[in-house]
Amino acid sequence: MMAETFLELLYEDAPPAAYDELCDRLRERLGDAAAEQHALALQVRERVARHRGREAELSALYDTAGDLTAIRDLDTILGAIVRRARQLLHADMTYLSLNDEAEGASYMKVTDGALTPEFRELRLPLGTGLLGLVAQAGAPYFTEDYQVDERFVHREYIDSAVAGERIRAILGVPLVVDGHVIGALLAVHRTVRPFPPGEVTLLTSFAAHAAVALENARLFEQARAAVDAADEANALLRSRSEQVEGAARAHDRLTDVLLHGGGVAEIAEVLAGVLGGQVTVYDEAQRLLAGEPEDVPGLDAAVEQALRSGRSVELAPGTYVAVAAAGEGHLGTLLVRTGPLEQGERRTLERGAIVTALVLLFARTEAEAEERVRGELLVDLLAGRELDRERLRERARRQGAEVEKPGVLAVARVAGADLHRAARMAGRLARERHGLAAAHEGHVVLLVPGDEALEVGEALRARVGAEPDRVTVGVVAVPGSDGVPAGHAEARRCVDTLLALGRDGEVSDPPHLGLARLLLGSSGREELDDFVDAVLGPVLAYDAGRGAELADTLAAWFSAGGSLRSAAAALHVHPNTVSQRLERVGSLLGAGWREPDRALDVQLALRLHCLRA
Incomplete structure (x- = not known):
């Protein structure tokens, strides 16, 4: 049917x-x-x-983790690992090699899917081919087409064996036990193809299981040799076995967090349960990501030492530090407070730091992509292009930004700092406040909803600069997305004026700079019109709508030195009329317009208005 x-x-x-x-x-x-x-x-x-x-x-x-405790035969365990790795990665062949340090080579231990007996007996000098490079360097490598990839050292007999298997794409990850590379696990395809990050992570997990199996086998051999020697050897075996099994369980749980898209908080929870202590995670700037904040003296020095060594550092008895790093980049710091940790437990902590680095790296990549999209939207608004309103609202909605509401536009000049890093910090603030941020024309620009312009400027100044006195910010209120281009120009003038006054590292809006914006900014006709409108706009609009002659009354009052009678005589009206008009001016311009600084701006705006008329 x-x-x-x-x-x-x-x-x-x-x-x-x-x-x-x-x-x-x-x-x-x-x-x-x-x-x-x-x-x-x-x-x-x-x-x-x-x-x-x-x-x-x-x-x-x-299933593999269960095999580690249920199966005692090493070849059986390793065979199950390579077979399952091949099935899950849909690979044409998988194989596992072990290092022979005396010979300086890595030899095939287990294969699944090999076509030729020559390949099963292959031995590669360390550093030769992709397998030899992984076994020597202890880092993952992959190639989409090995036969033409010149990054690797090729040997004729190795290339002949590879050609006999028709191998093209190869992914290899190291087998590591207690920080020592003992071999490699590889997956290959007989067609040219890339390897996504998920396949690298999955094969790394199988390699960790293989390393645990090899470590178990070594411990079991030691136990058989020492079982009749002393009870102390048996106690040591039990202790090490528990550590290995605990590390395997921890690795499984961490892998589960990674595969299910968990975050830093979940990783901290897993480590706290496994290590039996309190785990705190910070980002590269020591901002709290998970756990309870800890005031630990000497943390910076311990982080530097951990970065150099690539290992966890015991900061104090029962306090350990590990870094989440990618290459030379410091992504985060793990601080653990617990009892004394054995070597196996410290390796678990270090593996947790590796998983944390992966999570932070993925999150950073996603955040950078999102910031580019948010930045493009803000740049479009700053350019004042003719934008489709529906499309604009949809783009803003997808980014969680509220651009149609009245808001604040801030422009920051950051001295002696990485502009793109400063833009990323501003982007975090924008996301928190449902706004947008971008690097634009050498400045950091922030647009967020709200009406507290100076507060937004101070928040941007504190967030962007490690040294806030090197961040100068101009802020202006905007009625919505339509006012962004003009607001951007006004905020830029505020920044230029602050710098010209030698007030680096301050935050200001147009009213707090007043006349200085015209004297020190690059003022043309549009800037003068903007100044008159910003200072005297409500009064002029009231006169235009009602013919109230408020501007003329202001001019007469200033000319009379603030005397109501003299101003009334000049206008041929009663002094009460002048008083009433001045009260109306106060309601339009706001309290404090008669203060010396504001009065100077009002007089200048009146003068410019008269000259322009």
């Missing part, structure tokens, strides 16, 4: 072609709705497939 709905196809786990056929049949009856249902059904099918893949990965990892 032919399926009549997409739900039936999902239930039957039908192939994509069946969805296309059903869409064609439904199009005549449902029109465009059929295409929408078709797209939605394919998305659901893809999501179900991804969940099945993740379940298969976790199941294989859990």
Whole structure:
């Protein structure tokens, strides 16, 4: 019976072609709705497939962890690991090698999917080929096409064995026990293809299990040799076995957090449970990411030491520090307060730092992509382009930004700092306040909803600069997205004026600078018009609408030195009329307009208005 709905196809786990056929049949009856249902059904099918893949990965990892305690035969364990790795990565072949330090080579231990006996007996000098490089350097490497990749040292007999297997793409990860590289685990394809990060992470997890299996085998051999020697040897065996099994469990739990998209808080929770203590995580600037804040003397020096050594550092008895790093980049710091940690437990802490680095790196990559999108939207607003209002609102909605509301636009000049890093810091503030931020024309620009202009400027100044006195900020209120271009120009003039006055590191808006903006800014006709409108606009608008002659009354009052009678005589009106008009001016310009600084701005704006008229 032919399926009549997409739900039936999902239930039957039908192939994509069946969805296309059903869409064609439904199009005549449902029109465009059929295409929408078709797209939605394919998305659901893809999501179900991804969940099945993740379940298969976790199941294989859990089965492998169970093997470590249920199987005592090393070859059986390693064979199960390479076989499951091949199945989950859909690889044409997987193989595991062990290092022979005396010979300076790495030899094949277990293979799955090999075609030729020569390849199963291959021995590679350390540093030769991709396998030899992974076994020597202790770092993952991969290539989309090994046969033409000149990054690796090629040998004729190795290339001949590779050609016999028709190998093209290779991914290799190291086997590490107590910081020592003992071999490598590799997955290959007989076609040219890339390796996504998820496959690298998955193969790394299998390599960790293989390393645990090898370590278990070594410990079991030691136990058999020493079982009759002394009870102390048995106690040591139990202790080390518990450490290894605890490390395996911790690694499984950390891997589970990573595969399920968990964050830093989940990693801290896992480590706290495994190590039996309190775990705090900071970012590279020692801002709290997870846990309770700790005031620990000497933390900076311990972080530097951990970065240099690549290992955890015991800062004080029961207090340990590990860094989450990617290459030479410091992404975060893990601080653990617990009892004394054995070497195996410290390796678990270091593995937790590696997983934390992966999570932070993924989050940073996503954040940078989001910042680029948010920055592009703000740059479009600053340019004042003719934007489709519906599209503008949709772009802002997707970014969680409120650009149509009255808000504050701030422009910051950051002296002696990385502009892009400063923009990233401003981006975090923008996300917190449902706004936008970008680096634009050598400045950092921030647009957020609200009406506290100076408060926004101070927040931007504190967030952007490690030394806030090197950050100079101009702020201006904007009525919405339409006022962004003019607000940007006004805020830039505030910055230029502050710098010209030698007031580096301060925050100001136009009213607090007043006349100085005209004298020290690059003022033209538009700037003068803006100044008159900003200072005297409400009064002029009132006169234009009602013919109230408030501007003339102001001019007469200033000319009379503030005398009501003299101003009334000049205007040929009663002094009470002058007083009433001045009260109206106060309601329009706000309290304090008669103060000396404001009065000077008002007199200058009146003078410019008269000259312009």
